[in-house]
Amino acid sequence: MASDKTAQSLTPNAVRAAYNLIQPYVHRTPLLTCKTLDSIASTPQSPEALAGTLFEGQTPAQPNFRFYFKCENLQRIGAFKARGAFHAVLRLLEERGEEEVKSRGVITHSSGNHAQALALAASTLDIPAYIVMPHISTSSKIAGTKSHGAEVIFSGSTSVEREAVVAEIQAKTDAILVPPYDYFDIICGQGTTALELEEQYAERSSGILDAVITPVGGGGLNAGVATYFSDKPQTRVFGAEPSFEGADDCRRGLQAGQRVESVSTLTIADGLRTPVGVLNWEVISDKRKVEGVFAVTEEQIKATMRLVLERMKVVVEPSAVVGLAACLFDEDLRRRVEQEGGEKGWDVALVFSGGNTTVEAISKLFS
Amino acid sequence: MASDKTAQSLTPNAVRAAYNLIQPYVHRTPLLTCKTLDSIASTPQSPEALAGTLFEGQTPAQPNFRFYFKCENLQRIGAFKARGAFHAVLRLLEERGEEEVKSRGVITHSSGNHAQALALAASTLDIPAYIVMPHISTSSKIAGTKSHGAEVIFSGSTSVEREAVVAEIQAKTDAILVPPYDYFDIICGQGTTALELEEQYAERSSGILDAVITPVGGGGLNAGVATYFSDKPQTRVFGAEPSFEGADDCRRGLQAGQRVESVSTLTIADGLRTPVGVLNWEVISDKRKVEGVFAVTEEQIKATMRLVLERMKVVVEPSAVVGLAACLFDEDLRRRVEQEGGEKGWDVALVFSGGNTTVEAISKLFS
Numbered sequence: 001m002a003s004d005k006t007a008q009s010l011t012p013n014a015v016r017a018a019y020n021l022i023q024p025y026v027h028r029t030p031l032l033t034c035k036t037l038d039s040i041a042s043t044p045q046s047p048e049a050l051a052g053t054l055f056e057g058q059t060p061a062q063p064n065f066r067f068y069f070k071c072e073n074l075q076r077i078g079a080f081k082a083r084g085a086f087h088a089v090l091r092l093l094e095e096r097g098e099e100e101v102k103s104r105g106v107i108t109h110s111s112g113n114h115a116q117a118l119a120l121a122a123s124t125l126d127i128p129a130y131i132v133m134p135h136i137s138t139s140s141k142i143a144g145t146k147s148h149g150a151e152v153i154f155s156g157s158t159s160v161e162r163e164a165v166v167a168e169i170q171a172k173t174d175a176i177l178v179p180p181y182d183y184f185d186i187i188c189g190q191g192t193t194a195l196e197l198e199e200q201y202a203e204r205s206s207g208i209l210d211a212v213i214t215p216v217g218g219g220g221l222n223a224g225v226a227t228y229f230s231d232k233p234q235t236r237v238f239g240a241e242p243s244f245e246g247a248d249d250c251r252r253g254l255q256a257g258q259r260v261e262s263v264s265t266l267t268i269a270d271g272l273r274t275p276v277g278v279l280n281w282e283v284i285s286d287k288r289k290v291e292g293v294f295a296v297t298e299e300q301i302k303a304t305m306r307l308v309l310e311r312m313k314v315v316v317e318p319s320a321v322v323g324l325a326a327c328l329f330d331e332d333l334r335r336r337v338e339q340e341g342g343e344k345g346w347d348v349a350l351v352f353s354g355g356n357t358t359v360e361a362i363s364k365l366f367s
Numbered sequence: 368m369a370s371d372k373t374a375q376s377l378t379p380n381a382v383r384a385a386y387n388l389i390q391p392y393v394h395r396t397p398l399l400t401c402k403t404l405d406s407i408a409s410t411p412q413s414p415e416a417l418a419g420t421l422f423e424g425q426t427p428a429q430p431n432f433r434f435y436f437k438c439e440n441l442q443r444i445g446a447f448k449a450r451g452a453f454h455a456v457l458r459l460l461e462e463r464g465e466e467e468v469k470s471r472g473v474i475t476h477s478s479g480n481h482a483q484a485l486a487l488a489a490s491t492l493d494i495p496a497y498i499v500m501p502h503i504s505t506s507s508k509i510a511g512t513k514s515h516g517a518e519v520i521f522s523g524s525t526s527v528e529r530e531a532v533v534a535e536i537q538a539k540t541d542a543i544l545v546p547p548y549d550y551f552d553i554i555c556g557q558g559t560t561a562l563e564l565e566e567q568y569a570e571r572s573s574g575i576l577d578a579v580i581t582p583v584g585g586g587g588l589n590a591g592v593a594t595y596f597s598d599k600p601q602t603r604v605f606g607a608e609p610s611f612e613g614a615d616d617c618r619r620g621l622q623a624g625q626r627v628e629s630v631s632t633l634t635i636a637d638g639l640r641t642p643v644g645v646l647n648w649e650v651i652s653d654k655r656k657v658e659g660v661f662a663v664t665e666e667q668i669k670a671t672m673r674l675v676l677e678r679m680k681v682v683v684e685p686s687a688v689v690g691l692a693a694c695l696f697d698e699d700l701r702r703r704v705e706q707e708g709g710e711k712g713w714d715v716a717l718v719f720s721g722g723n724t725t726v727e728a729i730s731k732l733f734s
Contacts, residue, residue, distance in 0.1 A: 030397075073680050074680055078680065305726075306726050309682050309726055309729075310682070310724070310725055310726065313440050313441055313445065313681065313682040313722035314681065314682065315676050315677070315680040315681065315682060316680075355680035357677070358677055359672075359673050359676055359677065359729060359733035360733060360734075362676075362726060362729050362730065362733075363730035363733050363734045365726070366726035366727060366729075366730050367727075367730045367734060
């Protein structure tokens with residue numbers, strides 16, 4: 001079953017194979033609609049709202065949006081990361097055999113959703129897991145990871161410090177590294193989000209899905225989704241990311257024609273603070289696979305998160321809403337939907353990537 | 368079509384008839400499950416958690432719960448009130464004719480979800496609506512009511528002041544009063560929640576629904592649900608309400624054998640500050656229809672709301688979670704589920720009555 005794990009092998013069939021493997025272990029999360037959000041997004045922005053932006057002075061666009069929200073915030077461990085983690089561990093079992101994987105265990109370093117996802121996948125499949133977390137991680141995330149039975153080892157917070165601790169544990173245990181995003185089997189796992197949402201869309205509409213937009217952090221989700229849709233040119237794939245303190249590394253990289261290798265940002269979209277990985281960059285920078293990446297401001301993320309919480313009544317983390325924020329505020333995108341979609345407009349699937357927040361974090365954002 | 372609108376006429380068939388009328392106008396809201404919440408509720412409380420409560424010193428109960436959450440927070444206008452309001456207006460049209468109702472219009476006084484629900488129903492059916500709101504109402508609720516095309520008239524905040532303004536408007540317009548809960552057609556409309564959740568439960572389980580718990584404020588929802596289940600003795604119906612500052616008027620009334628006529632409380636469950644209405648009391652105090660009503664504290668409501676937001680990722684208002692809070696914290700209920708449900712436990716449907724809150728309100732509750 002060993003495969004050539006290059007960007008060339010990232011095909012829709014690889015995603016389908018991943019889906020067959022992980023289906024018993026993950027939720028088929030709902031694809032929700034919300035007429036209120038459709039209507040808000042389909043109302044032109046006021047000229048005043050454009051003041052001080054790149055779009056100042058333009059006539060506001062008049063797009064028509066029908067949204068389909070793929071609710072990975074309702075996925076196991078509260079984020080799409082469960083898909084990739086289960087797939088990576090199941091593939092290790094296939095490739096190296098149960099005995100080897102169970103005796104060596106798996107290891108990663110993460111302070112976020114990948115930590116909990118790998119802990120859950122490993123405990124479900126009865127494999128030891130070592131998770132290196134910065135000691136400044138929030139106690140709820142540490143508790144969440146431990147609750148899935150993983151051994152949590154603390155490190156400093158820089159990547160050099162984390163990797164040193166990983167190397168130390170690996171020297172002792174020979175545990176197999178499962179990286180969070182820049183890794184073939186993780187990308188195929190995250191791509192199953194696309195397969196499911198396409199099926200669910202077809203169950204309720206005989207139309208064509210015009211576009212899919214996902215958040216871009218390390219890029220595993222976006223690259224996986226773009227891989228799945230790569231042989232369906234009618235469905236455009238886009239990414240979205242925060243612009244704060246240079247978090248829009250992917251957008252800037254695409255402009256410059258070269259991947260941005262490091263990012264240092266404290267954007268509120270804390271799942272999107274990392275630069276795009278090398279393998280993911282190969283997919284995302286391929287114009288035939290990903291048409292473009294939009295960047296949104298902190299205020300736009302907050303305003304969008306408020307709309308989703310208050311009007312749609314669904315709990316999302318800030319990272320989850322950057323795609324919707326682009327639809328609401330990016331006049332280039334809105335103009336394109338107006339021009340290409342015309343009166344009919346566009347059917348747009350948006351991946352709500354995760355919902356791991358707390359009432360305290362919400363309080364802090366909005367007080 | 369005129370009917371005898373007494374408690375005796377509140378039958379399952381009256382609820383079915385209501386459903387036929389309102390179905391085109393309301394959402395079939397999802398019935399969600401959440402294994403995490405099942406597991407938390409099925410874990411015995413610690414003896415320390417019982418200290419200082421009525422249950423101090425008892426051995427914590429070991430119940431097994433499987434919850435089915437009827438998400439009326441995802442209903443139109445964000446609460447079950449849309450059901451009753453549409454039904455009441457549609458019945459007026461049937462009974463009095465379009466011409467009369469359209470020329471006279473409808474009127475109510477409410478600062479909450481009923482105001483928006485009646486405004487929506489009236490505007491949908493092209494009928495003028497006058498909504499008397501206390502001038503201290505939050506601006507978002509006033510804006511919400513106006514956005515459905517209703518004429519908002521301000522009053523003082525006591526019921527005497529509100530009713531005086533209603534009388535004044537009625538003298539001018541002859542508008543027909545649609546009360547918020549103590550009203551036959553409203554009760555039948557709210558009861559359709561039960562019909563739907565029973566259908567949805569049967570779609571996914573061949574078992575028996577052991578219990579349904581709804582919040583009790585004015586009692587329209589609880590009386591409607593109890594009416595629908597009144598010929599199905601295997602499904603027990605319960606109510607739940609806050610205990611803060613005497614908001615548990617229904618529970619106290621049941622103990623004393625007499626309806627409590629007035630309540631003055633500022634419980635955070637702001638939808639449940641009113642006393643149970645006269646007609647609703649007739650239903651709820653009938654032991655064959657409603658087995659009992661539980662009361663929960665402000666801290667229990669907050670802890671439960673946190674669980675629903677953070678673990679289930681669904682936005683609810685405080686009033687919505689009192690039933691779940693009873694399952695989590697009331698040892699009498701938990702003991703009963705342990706004893707009557709045994710190892711199998713109980714399948715319990717909980718009505719999440721509404722989701723109309725704001726990020727500011729969440730911040731205030733949890734900061």
